[in-house]
Amino acid sequence: MTTIPITRALLSVSDKTGIVDLASALAARGVELVSTGGTAAALREAGLVVRDISNLTGFPEMMDGRVKTLHPVVHGGLLAVRSDPAHMAAMAEHGIGTIDLVVVNLYPFEATVAKGAPRHDVVENIDIGGPSMVRSAAKNHEFVAIVTDPADYAVVARGETTLDERKRLAAKAFAATATYDAMIASWFAFADQGEAYPPTLPLILERPVALRYGENPHQSAAFYHHRGPSAPGIGTARQVQGKALSYNNYNDADAALALAAEFRDAAPTCVIVKHANPCGVATAATIEAAYAAALACDSVSAFGGIIAVNRPLDRATAEAISGIFTEVVVAPDADEAAQAIFAAKPNLRLLLTGALPDPARPGREVRAIAGGWLVQSRDNGAVAAADLTLVTKRAPTDQELADALFAWTVAKHVKSNAIVYALGGATAGIGAGQMNRLESARIAAWKARDAADKAGWAAPRTVGSAVASDAFFPFADGLLAAVEAGATTVIQPGGSIRDSEVIAAADDAGLAMLFTGMRHFRH
Secondary structure, eight states, X not given: OOOEEOOEEEEEESSOTTHHHHHHXXXXXXXXXXXXXXXXXXXXXXXXXXXXXXXXXXXXXXXXXXXXXXXXXXXXXXXXXXXXXXXXXXXXXXXXXXXXXXXXXXXXXXXXHHTTOOHHHHHHTOOSHHHHHHHHHHHTTTTOEEEOSGGGHHHHTTSEEXXXXXXXXXXXXXXXXXXXXXXXXXXXXXXXXXXXXXXXXXXXXXEEEEESOSSSTTSOEEEEEEXXXXXXXXXXXXXXXXXXXXXXXXXXXXXXXXXXXXTTTXXXXXXXXXXXXXXXXEEOSSHHHHHHHHHHHOHHHHTTEEEEESSOBOHHHHHHHTTSOEEEEEESXXXXXXXXXXXXXXXXXXXXXXXXXXXXXXXXXXXXXXXXXXXXXXXXXXXXXXXXXXXXXXXXXXXXXHHHHHHXXXXXXXXXXXXXXXXXXXXXXXXXXXXXXXXXXXXXXXXXXXXHHHXXXXXXXXXXXXXXXXXXXXXXXXXXXXXXXXXXXXXXXXXXXXXXXXXXXXXXXXXXXXXXXXXXXXX
């Protein structure tokens, strides 16, 4: 028999949302209601007849409610295989009745932690009886329905359930207890014990979106977000318009927003990303001017790219962006005029984040490899002028120093090996993802020359620029390529066994060179 009538229901919920309506619907169909503590009180207040759990078990609730449902009468009624004569005989012998439906949601552990409650209160909000009933009912789903989400009350309100419904509810219930236990394990590991990398790492991921495909059409994909508090970002953004985001859209938009967030307290800044690498970044007096300068760095790569800005969008900027094909635009906000301009581009995705994430926030990054996972703290490192070490005879001018710090910030978000030239608060050329640093320097310089040709400039913007390298120059050849491109200032981590050779080459060329003592590999 796949459809089973509900004759007795056990209701014990922390969140009372909808429980009275459900209980009323069940009672109207002759279902016996059994309940505990606050749930029973709420149902009685609504005028419903409720049997206390203590009346069912013959034992009072005790120890401040810690012990109330942990009893053979409860779990026997849930776990009995009703097609097994021996199970039914045991029930009859011990006076155990069947329970056909359990409705449980657990103590608010997550909410208790989130509000900063003291340790004692957090521990007291670890539910024991609830998860036990959930697991018992879910295991015996052939005969018992388990509901852990008020959204599913309508499924059982009619007074009977099918086997397919009980299977689905059981799967959801086990996911709920797994999530609950993972939250508890995470709190003990990170908050209570202060472990950065515990022996077991619980990850709680929820899927709000299934994607059409992954990085390529033959790959399946979905978007998951982490359960609990999170920084503002692509995963929490409001999509105003456009087609559903693809796997690549999520990845590229996140890369663009992460770099824009580095400038969240700076002047108006625009970032253009293609294939998770920035192809143009600029800071200016307005977002419109910043976009124009970022686009000029590499207008070819910007076609079909992702744009992120650190200020709300206005009409003028929206009109400028609409001049070429753009996949996604990300901003803290956009005024009505800007939204109206974008509305004429129905395929363009406009994402409003409300705020920018803090680039200095802590966190973990997880990456799958064959046979395991790599976990590291996110790269939230940054340097200021006071952190830099001058290693050459010539010191940078104020403008060169500003350009060096700008280039260094951008290089943090460029795939290694990364070389970034910057001039006047805008990228001049970007070399990304090459197997050696010399080639990255050459590619960045070539891109700058190409941009100058397209714009009709007298010289590429690498002339007089600052150049950043995400890791040290292992040889002087990469630095000499920057000299050839016209750079006058270099910023790099230092730390090579050939630093003295590189410093000597910089001095010979009359460059200013600064060491950060920090590298930014991005693989």
